[in-house]
Amino acid sequence: MMNFTLQEKAAIFHIAMAMIQADGKKDPRELVLVSTQMSELDIDDPAMSLSTMLSIDEVLSTIRNMSYAQKVYVTQFLTALAGIDGNLDNRERELLAVLTIKCKLPLESASETSLKHFFDKVFNIM
Numbered sequence: 001m002m003n004f005t006l007q008e009k010a011a012i013f014h015i016a017m018a019m020i021q022a023d024g025k026k027d028p029r030e031l032v033l034v035s036t037q038m039s040e041l042d043i044d045d046p047a048m049s050l051s052t053m054l055s056i057d058e059v060l061s062t063i064r065n066m067s068y069a070q071k072v073y074v075t076q077f078l079t080a081l082a083g084i085d086g087n088l089d090n091r092e093r094e095l096l097a098v099l100t101i102k103c104k105l106p107l108e109s110a111s112e113t114s115l116k117h118f119f120d121k122v123f124n125i126m
Contacts, residue, residue, distance in 0.1 A: 002041070002073050004066075009043045010050035011062035012074060015099065017051070019081045023089035033084050037077055063103040075105045 004012065016037070020030045037043075054062070063074060078099065082092040100107045 002070060004041060004070065006047055006050060007062050008066060009041055009047035010054055011059045013043050013048055014051040014054055014059045015078065016081060019078055019092060019095060022091040022095050027085035029084045030081055033081055060102045071105050075107060
């Protein structure tokens with residue numbers, strides 16, 4: 001599994017929460033996906049606490065400065081999170097577009113095949 005610093009984990013958690021809230025609905029599948037990724041990345045209480053203190057500029061800067069491999073992971077995770085409910089809402093699309101531009105995320109890395117492992121985790125749990 002990919003290694004992230006405390007600041008990076010906090011930024012990932014922060015932006016994941018923004019993605020969940022983007023369409024105004026909290027789908028149980030979104031919560032399961034975030035929960036499984038929190039566990040895999042070891043996003044713990046200190047990271048969650050730090051995420052509430054980060055400004056959006058700090059979040060964007062942290063993600064922008066990640067390695068390419070880390071950005072691929074974040075892109076795939078956020079894209080899977082946006083689409084896990086079967087409906088990619090316009091606000092979710094807009095958030096992905098802004099993140100792609102501001103953080104230089106490799107959106108082309110979010111193919112259906114590359115997202116399958118995120119979806120499988122959720123549907124195996126539910």
